[in-house]
Amino acid sequence: MPTESRVSTDPTSAALQVAGGRARTYLRELTSRSVYPSDSAVAALAQFHEPFPEQPCHPADVVRMLDELGSPATVATAGSRYFGFVIGGTLPATLAASWLTSAWDQNSAFRVMSPVVAEIEEVVLRWVCEILGIPDDCEGGIVTCATAANFTALAAARQALLGRSGWNVADDGLFGAPPIEVVVGDEAHASVLKALNLAGFGQKRVIRVPTDAQGRMKSNLLPKLSRNSLVCIQAGNVNTGSFDPATDICRWGHESEAWVHVDGAFGLWAAASPKYRHLTAGFEMADSWATDAHKWPNANYDCGIVLVRDAAALRAAMTISAAYLQPGVKREPTNQTPDASRRARAVELWATLKSLGRQGLAELIERTCAHARRFATGLREAGYEVLNDVVINQVLVSFGAEEITQEVMRRVQKDGTCWCGGTVWQGKTAMRISVSSWATTEEDVEKSLAAILRIARQVRG
Numbered sequence: 106m107p108t109e110s111r112v113s114t115d116p117t118s119a120a121l122q123v124a125g126g127r128a129r130t131y132l133r134e135l136t137s138r139s140v141y142p143s144d145s146a147v148a149a150l151a152q153f154h155e156p157f158p159e160q161p162c163h164p165a166d167v168v169r170m171l172d173e174l175g176s177p178a179t180v181a182t183a184g185s186r187y188f189g190f191v192i193g194g195t196l197p198a199t200l201a202a203s204w205l206t207s208a209w210d211q212n213s214a215f216r217v218m219s220p221v222v223a224e225i226e227e228v229v230l231r232w233v234c235e236i237l238g239i240p241d242d243c244e245g246g247i248v249t250c251a252t253a254a255n256f257t258a259l260a261a262a263r264q265a266l267l268g269r270s271g272w273n274v275a276d277d278g279l280f281g282a283p284p285i286e287v288v289v290g291d292e293a294h295a296s297v298l299k300a301l302n303l304a305g306f307g308q309k310r311v312i313r314v315p316t317d318a319q320g321r322m323k324s325n326l327l328p329k330l331s332r333n334s335l336v337c338i339q340a341g342n343v344n345t346g347s348f349d350p351a352t353d354i355c356r357w358g359h360e361s362e363a364w365v366h367v368d369g370a371f372g373l374w375a376a377a378s379p380k381y382r383h384l385t386a387g388f389e390m391a392d393s394w395a396t397d398a399h400k401w402p403n404a405n406y407d408c409g410i411v412l413v414r415d416a417a418a419l420r421a422a423m424t425i426s427a428a429y430l431q432p433g434v435k436r437e438p439t440n441q442t443p444d445a446s447r448r449a450r451a452v453e454l455w456a457t458l459k460s461l462g463r464q465g466l467a468e469l470i471e472r473t474c475a476h477a478r479r480f481a482t483g484l485r486e487a488g489y490e491v492l493n494d495v496v497i498n499q500v501l502v503s504f505g506a507e508e509i510t511q512e513v514m515r516r517v518q519k520d521g522t523c524w525c526g527g528t529v530w531q532g533k534t535a536m537r538i539s540v541s542s543w544a545t546t547e548e549d550v551e552k553s554l555a556a557i558l559r560i561a562r563q564v565r566g
């Protein structure tokens with residue numbers, strides 16, 4: 106390879122040179138290869154199963170092996186035709202900043218360990234509050250994912266709600282604590298249930314509120330709440346993209362001083378677009394929010410964000426202390442999140458938002474929504490049933506009976522033009538199309554739609 110013929114004699118430079126050249130080749134070839142790896146590429150992973158090597162290996166050769174065996178077995182989620190789950194790509198500035206911050210290798214737990222990351226984290230959290238329309242005096246942190254962000258917010262809620270009865274859960278735990286009543290919608294994401302489990306509330310010890318045909322909580326069916334209630338609502342249903350009626354729920358909750366938490370893993374970012382902002386109306390009234398930057402804003406993995414109105418409750422739930430951990434006078438990143446040592450995720454998030462700007466972020470949201478609508482129109486025109494109102498970037502399509510939809514999905518995944526996953530929506534098997542990547546173009550949508558329609562025609566005979 107020409108880029109590797111000039112490999113440096115310094116091991117670090119040599120490894121970086123090989124990694125840089127191969128990463129560029131990987132990204133260049135991503136749109137022309139199958140979105141899902143071939144069976145042979147996956148089978149070749151067996152070569153990783155060697156005994157623990159006795160001898161060291163040159164860093165450049167480590168990277169070469171990783172690329173030669175690993176790259177062909179990756180899923181092209183960084184490409185432009187991956188529509189599974191809710192998976193964004195990585196913006197160019199984000200990827201490049203990630204390389205640089207990897208070179209920095211900062212531990213961002215405490216300001217004294219990395220003044221630059223602590224400072225950038227404050228800046229970027231303020232930007233996120235502004236983008237999402239959340240009060241800018243909220244406290245928050247950057248965690249791995251929305252599941253962790255949900256957990257962190259619920260731990261803060263637990264601290265505050267029990268604190269009202271004079272119970273300090275951080276010191277005394279949950280055994281014997283006054284009860285807290287948890288209310289969720291029937292369509293709460295599984296990660297909220299997991300977070301309830303982790304926070305000791307129990308994922309089944311909840312009151313479930315029925316939802317409508319789009320998965321929105323029926324706010325008129327909310328139970329009577331109290332100052333010991335925790336209500337979890339959703340901005341962006343993972344299947345339909347729908348939003349709970351936040352204004353009604355927050356008003357009802359706050360009349361009785363209940364804590365309202367928002368799982369807005371991807372949907373909250375609709376607030377970045379003047380065209381879609383109305384969907385997020387009322388969510389700013391909540392008490393805590395969880396979201397992801399690795400989904401719709403196209404930051405790299407992993408980048409979850411938690412924001413909490415009651416800064417003291419979050420700090421009380423998350424603060425760590427030891428003689429050798431001497432906090433400064435300013436905000437310490439570790440005291441807002443469960444983890445201590447962590448990567449400089451804030452820098453990658455900063456690079457993402459800095460490179461997009463307000464206009465770029467709005468365009469990204471609007472472009473992906475337009476792509477989703479095009480998918481829905483094309484599928485409907487071909488006679489297939491779109492099961493949801495396509496309000497943002499999610500499309501659910503049925504190709505007929507369960508076995509037919511399953512078979513179309515299986516063949517779409519094997520075909521390799523694009524990749525879509527499956528779900529069951531209100532009893533009906535569906536294929537999910539989630540358009541979340543900055544890299545997806547109109548051409549990608551047409552190419553993917555043509556492949557899906559060709560396969561559906563074949564399956565239906």
Ligand SMILES: Cc1ncc(COP(=O)(O)O)c(C=O)c1O
Pocket residue numbers: 190191249250251252253294296297339341342343368369370371397409
């Ligand atoms: C609404 C919602 N909440 C939470 C999550 C979990 O996100 P993560 O995998 O980042 O924890 C998802 C994932 O798609 C989601 O759609």
